[in-house]
Amino acid sequence: MEEKFEPKIVALLCKWCSSAGSDLAGVSRMKYPPNVVPITVMCSGSISPDYIFSAFKNGADGVLVSGCHPGDCHYIKGNYYARRRLALVKKLLEFIGIEPQRFQMSWVSAAEGAKFTQIIKDFVKELEPLGSQNKLRSNL
Amino acid sequence: MVSLDDIKKECKSILEKGKVKYIIGYKKKNNFYLSVPAFIEKVNEIDQLIWDPTCVYNLVRYLRDEKLRKERQKNPDTRPVGVIVKGCDSRSINVLLQEKFIKREDVFIIGVTCEKSGVIDEKKLNKKFEGNCIKKIEFNEDNNYVITLETGTTTVPYKEFLADRCVDCSHNTPLVYDVLMGKKVERSVSEPFKSLGRFESISTEEKWIFWKKELDKCIRCYACRSVCPMCYCDECVVDSINLAVNPDTTAEEKAQKIRWVEKSPVRSENFNYHLIRALHLAGRCTDCGECERVCPVDIPLRYLNKKMEKEANEQFGYIAGIDPEKPALVSCFKDDDPQDFIR
Amino acid sequence: MQKILLKKNLSSWLKKITAHRIYAPVKTGEVWSYELIDNPENITLDYPNTAIPPKKILFPQREVLLEFESSNEQEMKLTEVVPEELPTVIFGVRSCDARGLAKLEKIFKGGFEDIYFSKRNNLTILVGLACKIPISANCFCTSVDGSPHSEEGLDIVMTNIGEIYFVESFTKNGEKLIESGIDFFNDPEEKHKNELKQIHQESEKKIKQHFKGIDNITSRLTKMFESDIWDKESLSCIRCGVCTYSCPVCHCFDINDEVLCTFPLKGKRVRTWDNCQFPDFTMHSSGHNPRSNKASRLRQRIMHKFNYFNEECKECLCTGCGRCISQCPVGIDIVEILEKVNVYEE
Numbered sequence: 001m002e003e004k005f006e007p008k009i010v011a012l013l014c015k016w017c018s019s020a021g022s023d024l025a026g027v028s029r030m031k032y033p034p035n036v037v038p039i040t041v042m043c044s045g046s047i048s049p050d051y052i053f054s055a056f057k058n059g060a061d062g063v064l065v066s067g068c069h070p071g072d073c074h075y076i077k078g079n080y081y082a083r084r085r086l087a088l089v090k091k092l093l094e095f096i097g098i099e100p101q102r103f104q105m106s107w108v109s110a111a112e113g114a115k116f117t118q119i120i121k122d123f124v125k126e127l128e129p130l131g132s133q134n135k136l137r138s139n140l
Numbered sequence: 141m142v143s144l145d146d147i148k149k150e151c152k153s154i155l156e157k158g159k160v161k162y163i164i165g166y167k168k169k170n171n172f173y174l175s176v177p178a179f180i181e182k183v184n185e186i187d188q189l190i191w192d193p194t195c196v197y198n199l200v201r202y203l204r205d206e207k208l209r210k211e212r213q214k215n216p217d218t219r220p221v222g223v224i225v226k227g228c229d230s231r232s233i234n235v236l237l238q239e240k241f242i243k244r245e246d247v248f249i250i251g252v253t254c255e256k257s258g259v260i261d262e263k264k265l266n267k268k269f270e271g272n273c274i275k276k277i278e279f280n281e282d283n284n285y286v287i288t289l290e291t292g293t294t295t296v297p298y299k300e301f302l303a304d305r306c307v308d309c310s311h312n313t314p315l316v317y318d319v320l321m322g323k324k325v326e327r328s329v330s331e332p333f334k335s336l337g338r339f340e341s342i343s344t345e346e347k348w349i350f351w352k353k354e355l356d357k358c359i360r361c362y363a364c365r366s367v368c369p370m371c372y373c374d375e376c377v378v379d380s381i382n383l384a385v386n387p388d389t390t391a392e393e394k395a396q397k398i399r400w401v402e403k404s405p406v407r408s409e410n411f412n413y414h415l416i417r418a419l420h421l422a423g424r425c426t427d428c429g430e431c432e433r434v435c436p437v438d439i440p441l442r443y444l445n446k447k448m449e450k451e452a453n454e455q456f457g458y459i460a461g462i463d464p465e466k467p468a469l470v471s472c473f474k475d476d477d478p479q480d481f482i483r
Numbered sequence: 484m485q486k487i488l489l490k491k492n493l494s495s496w497l498k499k500i501t502a503h504r505i506y507a508p509v510k511t512g513e514v515w516s517y518e519l520i521d522n523p524e525n526i527t528l529d530y531p532n533t534a535i536p537p538k539k540i541l542f543p544q545r546e547v548l549l550e551f552e553s554s555n556e557q558e559m560k561l562t563e564v565v566p567e568e569l570p571t572v573i574f575g576v577r578s579c580d581a582r583g584l585a586k587l588e589k590i591f592k593g594g595f596e597d598i599y600f601s602k603r604n605n606l607t608i609l610v611g612l613a614c615k616i617p618i619s620a621n622c623f624c625t626s627v628d629g630s631p632h633s634e635e636g637l638d639i640v641m642t643n644i645g646e647i648y649f650v651e652s653f654t655k656n657g658e659k660l661i662e663s664g665i666d667f668f669n670d671p672e673e674k675h676k677n678e679l680k681q682i683h684q685e686s687e688k689k690i691k692q693h694f695k696g697i698d699n700i701t702s703r704l705t706k707m708f709e710s711d712i713w714d715k716e717s718l719s720c721i722r723c724g725v726c727t728y729s730c731p732v733c734h735c736f737d738i739n740d741e742v743l744c745t746f747p748l749k750g751k752r753v754r755t756w757d758n759c760q761f762p763d764f765t766m767h768s769s770g771h772n773p774r775s776n777k778a779s780r781l782r783q784r785i786m787h788k789f790n791y792f793n794e795e796c797k798e799c800l801c802t803g804c805g806r807c808i809s810q811c812p813v814g815i816d817i818v819e820i821l822e823k824v825n826v827y828e829e
Contacts, residue, residue, distance in 0.1 A: 361724040
């Protein structure tokens, strides 16, 4: 019996908003696909491009970065820096031939459990036809 | 035409007066037509200086060595270092000033304009004159190249052998200098990112095939990193060497030590290295073209950095190395930065 | 054994030896490199030299030494990974590169045998291509006891004489290789032998770079460890690594554990090329670095090549291929440095 491809998503979630939002989804028993590996970071602004490349190298099929809405960052400005920096990461990944759907960013507040759920559902749907990410996967 | 005599006169003057410790310039390599970097300490060495189309090196790279040297000395000589810069090199100095890596008083800048043309691409030259020995290349009054071969002298229009980075350049006059040699000639490039056009119309898969083929050649010699004036980190992301190992360190602890890029020159590590480097240079690279020139296996590295330059310009209105007082690309933001890629 | 081979019969000979893996220089873009050939029709022996020497075939840039796996803290399962001995032929090896491989053999097989090099080397046959003209302005093989047509380290030397190759074997393996395609070879006539001699003699005269002091360079260097010549000559060095990686004889390596998975702990112990010009080459785990400045690293390179090795093996670790000079990003010239060492007065 052929196994259905299940994309593996690494989600880098900021502690104060997005991670709390994902917790709210859990507490409210909202169902979303179990394909996500959540990693809590203090702020989306603390995310270095190294983390994203490392996620792809270790076999992630998709990477999601989620932070507080602009203006609501717990550290005031972190998400603004993230917005700039990760825009460059996204363009660079597309430039070298990684499917643009594999790296996504979102603003999810602590109250947006439903939005988080929908983002994950949509992400999994978009990754399924793309198949396994073997381009940047480690071949050590 | 830039007068070499004027350059020599200025260098002689500042060296004689003790204004600078030494001057970093260009001199001719023995028995070869290419120039090499020169470090002039004594006045009687000034005659070694040259200025010709083979002066491709970005000498700002050596300001890093000078800084390291000063840090190691107990009572360092605090006089500035003289350095001969072209337009592209002067932007590198601006980036170093912007990042407070060096102070303005640490460097005495002898700016030289490229006037109409620029420097040569050695590879294009070798292709055309394969087998024929080149003895010398000089600028003439119209900024074209006068090439002296074993078989005779020929003048060629500069466009034929101009380095690619000069084709895209609109900063042919140094932006920061203490003295300026040569005429200021306005140059504007209508399509500064034309070279990226070949990637615009191809599919994701075709882009991957292109980069796979190019980066599989990489032997991780790190010439690109070493020649770049902006890659000045004491410990680079690929070096990860800070690991205190004692007899109690367990295998698990050693295994879990973070190493972003392994030393093996396999595809995933090569991509990792080049992608991280392109991002670390976003908003800092001034397209001096040295990384591509020094690569022993001919990887077209300028495309990666040019792409970041294009995004910085089009999305954030930022050009590297123009104003050292402004904040760097990734250490500032605007309220209306584009965010249509964010859900 | 001396034979002649019509150029158009080269691929026919190669098709007879397909039991071997065949490596030959291939051009990608503007850069030549040694690659595995699947179709012998594609081999051309009309090329300058590769950017990376053929040492990469016998001493690959990445060599897995062993694999480790542990599912609990007490046990560690180790699997040694040893390369297979595969019959291999490398075509188009220039004499300088072949001498480099001969020196590598002395290093990797003398004293303690390096099994990884040995396994790859044992069944490898080297077919050389003599240089008619110096392949770069920076060649200086004749200054380091070499020549453009030297057979040292080679099983066969091929010389291009117009429409034919003059093919001469110097070892039993070379002879056997010719015999496997013997139908395509003919015996050389007197005129071919004369032309060969003339080409070989003229090729030596055409070399432009000459350094005459190789015989006393070792003794001069012994006295110059503390000299300030190294500070002066290393001023423009940007400590990249191109000179060492592109050298046919340089062979320093680093061994690292690459962890693929932390639970269960799985990984590989890997040997990769290392470079004495990298700043952290001599970095100790205490943080001390005895060669932290460029001058000491340049001195190390010159000393290793022209002093330390000479004291042990009576030959220098340089074959005069000129790659380090051609590829140095800032034009540092090893011959220039040697000439300065020869005349340096403190």
